Each structure stands twice: as structure tokens, then as C-alpha cells.
Amino acid sequence: MSLSAVDDRNADQIAYWNGPGGHHWTDRQQLQDLVLGPVSAVLINRAAPKAGETAVDVGCGCGATTFDLAKRVGPDGHVTGIDISEPMLNRARELAPGGASIDFILADATVHPFRPASTDLLFSRFGVMFFATPAISFANMRKALRPNGRLVFACWRTPRDNPWMMLGLQQAYKHVPKLPEMKPEDPGPFAFASEERVHRILSEAGFARIEMERVDLALDIATGRGLDAALESVLTIGPTSRALEGQPPDKIAAATQSIRDMLKDHLKGDTVPLGGSIWIVTAANGG
Numbered sequence: 001m002s003l004s005a006v007d008d009r010n011a012d013q014i015a016y017w018n019g020p021g022g023h024h025w026t027d028r029q030q031l032q033d034l035v036l037g038p039v040s041a042v043l044i045n046r047a048a049p050k051a052g053e054t055a056v057d058v059g060c061g062c063g064a065t066t067f068d069l070a071k072r073v074g075p076d077g078h079v080t081g082i083d084i085s086e087p088m089l090n091r092a093r094e095l096a097p098g099g100a101s102i103d104f105i106l107a108d109a110t111v112h113p114f115r116p117a118s119t120d121l122l123f124s125r126f127g128v129m130f131f132a133t134p135a136i137s138f139a140n141m142r143k144a145l146r147p148n149g150r151l152v153f154a155c156w157r158t159p160r161d162n163p164w165m166m167l168g169l170q171q172a173y174k175h176v177p178k179l180p181e182m183k184p185e186d187p188g189p190f191a192f193a194s195e196e197r198v199h200r201i202l203s204e205a206g207f208a209r210i211e212m213e214r215v216d217l218a219l220d221i222a223t224g225r226g227l228d229a230a231l232e233s234v235l236t237i238g239p240t241s242r243a244l245e246g247q248p249p250d251k252i253a254a255a256t257q258s259i260r261d262m263l264k265d266h267l268k269g270d271t272v273p274l275g276g277s278i279w280i281v282t283a284a285n286g287g
């Protein structure tokens with residue numbers, strides 16, 4: 001299985017999600033799904049998939065939300081998960097519940113020839129912030145929607161609103177060099193933090209009735225398993241792990257100690273709940 005049509009402008013992301021990013025997510029998939037459980041709960045409720053509907057889960061990764069959607073649309077519905085990451089899709093295929101009405105496509109959502117007007121719901125949990133040309137990608141995905149179809153996705157608000165991702169990084173920066181600075185519109189987890197930008201992209205792509213709701217959540221990065229588990233979470237996924245990659249062992253050890261000390265202050269029983277903040281974005285097919 002290989003990626004067929006791709007937009008070359010997404011080449012860096014394709015390399016990342018088939019390389020270190022995809023492997024980290026695949027390794028941590030089960031725990032990451034627990035950490036992000038509160039996001040899924042809010043998002044699926046907002047998307048309100050109904051029995052018999054068809055949905056596309058964009059950037060579905062290892063498939064957790066694809067399976068949730070499939071449960072809601074039932075045997076008369078269908079869910080397609082699309083992703084550029086072969087390792088993540090392989091895991092999704094392994095985990096897919098038998099008999100569920102699901103298929104997975106290894107493809108770039110920017111250019112994939114979706115079956116026109118075939119889908120009730122375009123859905124994503126954090127899978128749509130990585131496009132080099134987002135208005136073009138969303139215009140392409142919109143073609144899959146039925147005339148009365150809807151778009152519902154979650155994206156992160158600013159780094160400052162997301163201490164669950166940034167607190168570890170601040171500690172790491174006491175010991176290792178900063179990551180190359182990203183511009184606010186560069187593809188990446190925070191690319192859709194700006195409300196104005198998301199409205200602009202979706203309007204350009206032909207969506208209507210665009211709404212963005214801020215939702216603040218506590219994310220337990222320890223998944224109920226105490227301080228060591230929280231530390232492992234910070235060290236293996238997200239910006240802190242990227243900042244520590246390839247650094248000398250003594251620097252990594254010093255950063256690890258600083259992060260552990262910081263996390264201790266947030267420990268509540270066996271949980272380490274840290275603040276996360278997302279937009280739930282909804283829109284209708286503008287026709």
C-alpha cells in the first residue's frame with residue numbers, strides 16, 4: 001500500500017507522519033486516546049452522528065474516533081478514515097472492530113478524489129491543521145459532502161491556552177536549545193488557533209454558517225497512573241519530546257528532572273490534570 005496522489009506542498013508532513021511523528025503516535029496510541037478522551041466526548045456529541053449516516057474522519061490516525069463514529073452511525077451507516085500515515089493507518093486497521101462499517105484510505109485529503117456528494121459528516125479530531133494550502137484542502141473535502149452535509153472538527157487554541165503541551169517544554173528549554181520558531185500559520189498543531197484565520201479558510205473553501213466554540217478541558221496526562229506515567233507522556237509525544245530529540249544524555253537527564261519537579265506540583269492522587277483548550281468548529285456545506 002502506498003500513497004497515490006499527494007500535494008507536494010504537504011511533503012514535509014507526509015515525511016513526518018510516516019517517520020518519527022507517526023511512529024510516536026502509533027506507539028502511544030492507546031494512552032494518547034485516553035488523554036484525549038474528553039476531547040472526543042465533546043466533539044462526537046457536537047457532531048451528533050445519526051444511525052445510517054456516512055462520515056469521513058479526516059486525519060483519522062490510529063482510528064479511535066473512526067470507531068466511535070462507526071458505533072454511532074451503526075450498520076446502516078459508513079465511516080471512511082483517511083490519513084497520510086501508513087504506520088498509523090496500519091494500527092487503525094488492526095484495531096478496527098470486526099463487522100464495523102469502516103474503510104481506511106491511505107491518501108492526502110488535499111487531493112484525494114472523494115466520491116462527490118456522498119457524505120453527511122466531515123469530521124476530524126486534530127487532523128486538519130497540517131495542510132500547506134488549507135483552503136484548497138477544505139474545498140476538495142467539501143466536494144465529498146452532500147448539499148446539506150456538515151463539517152465538525154476540533155483544533156487547538158493557542159500554545160498559551162494549552163499548558164498541557166507547553167509546561168514541559170518550558171522546563172526543557174532551561175537545558176536544551178529552542179525548537180526552530182514556527183510562524184502562526186505554519187502547518188502544525190496550532191495552525192488553526194486564530195479564529196479569524198479559520199473563518200477565512202473555510203469561507204474561501206465554500207463553507208457557510210461557520211461557528212467556533214471555545215471548550216476548556218482538563219487533560220490527565222498521567223491517565224490515572226501517577227507521576228512516572230505523566231513524565232513518560234511529556235517525554236514521548238508533543239513539542240517537549242521534539243525539543244529533546246538528539247540532545248546529549250546529560251541535558252536530557254537535567255530536563256527530565258526539571259519536568260518531573262514541575263509535574264509534582266500538579267499531581268492530584270494518581271492524576272496530573274493540565275489545562276487544554278480547543279475550538280470546536282462547525283460549518284455547513286455552502287452549496
Ligand SMILES: C[S@@+](CC[C@H](N)C(=O)[O-])C[C@H]1O[C@@H](n2cnc3c(N)ncnc32)[C@H](O)[C@@H]1O
Nearest residue numbers: 017059060061083084085108109125126127130
Ligand atoms: C495529531 S494527529 C491526529 C490523529 C487522530 N485524528 C487522533 O486524534 O488520534 C494528525 C493526523 O493528521 C494526519 N494528516 C496530516 N496531514 C494530512 C493530509 N494531508 N491528509 C490526510 N491526513 C493528514 C496525520 O497523518 C495524523 O494522523
